[in-house]
Amino acid sequence: MLIDLSLSNTALYDGCTIEEVAGRKNLTTPTADAIEIVGRNIAAIVATIPTNERHTVTLTGPMAVWAYIICFHAVVHVFRHVNYADARGEYLVAAHG
Numbered sequence: 001m002l003i004d005l006s007l008s009n010t011a012l013y014d015g016c017t018i019e020e021v022a023g024r025k026n027l028t029t030p031t032a033d034a035i036e037i038v039g040r041n042i043a044a045i046v047a048t049i050p051t052n053e054r055h056t057v058t059l060t061g062p063m064a065v066w067a068y069i070i071c072f073h074a075v076v077h078v079f080r081h082v083n084y085a086d087a088r089g090e091y092l093v094a095a096h097g
Helices: 031-047 065-075
Strands: 002-004 018-021 024-027 056-060 081-086 089-095
Touching (some): 031 065, 056 065, 065 081
Antiparallel strands (some): 018 024, 081 089
16 A cells, blocks of 8 residues: 655645645645644544555655654554655565564
């Protein structure tokens, strides 16, 4: 499974305000509020994934470190393997069982 943390992921940022300036999306919701919203949203997203499909998840997409921390926390004990992917490759960052 792939979870895109970029601002294009409308399910992850549902409830946040995003505006586009000069072709670039910007999160205008204050960070403290966005952390709470994204935390609730990622928990809801993970809850919809059947247990037997929770093998490997890859977090990717351009976004602030806080979003990666929130999402990593939500998936690390739910999936067997957590990967991170960027333009240079995909890397295993956590493995359980």
